[in-house]
Amino acid sequence: MNIVQYVLVRGDLLMKEGWPVGAVIAQACHAATAAIHLFYSDEHTQQYLSDLDNMHKVVLEVPSEEEIRKVAEKLKENDISHKLWIEQPENFPTCLAVKPYPKEQVQKYFKKFKLYKGPKLATD
Secondary structure, X not given: OOEEEEEEEEOHHHHOOOOOHHHHHHHHHXXXXXXXXXXXXXXXXXXXXXXXXXXXXXXXXXXXXXXXXXXXXXXXXXXXXXXXEEEOOOOEEEXXXXXXXXXXXXXXXXXXXXXXXXXOXXXX
């Protein structure tokens, strides 16, 4: 069984909000860690953690706060366990992570999003 953890990152934090890359990466880490903690005793979470060298995360970009809230609502409606990370003191969502799931069980909720690539970097 292919167990995966999906993480959605707001792409607008870098360009529109001016956040540093490291701060955005930290948000994704917060959301993923919180989801693991909240659902630690879950069977799939335990399977996921049983092989640390082969954990599989998919980090995708969501364009805006509005869109990440829509995804969170859709997941809630379908009983998909997740953590919407609300950054403090700003009090707005930055990332979302589902608990580890079999890929085929949750992939459909994330198909419209592309892999998170971050900012385009200048090359010599």
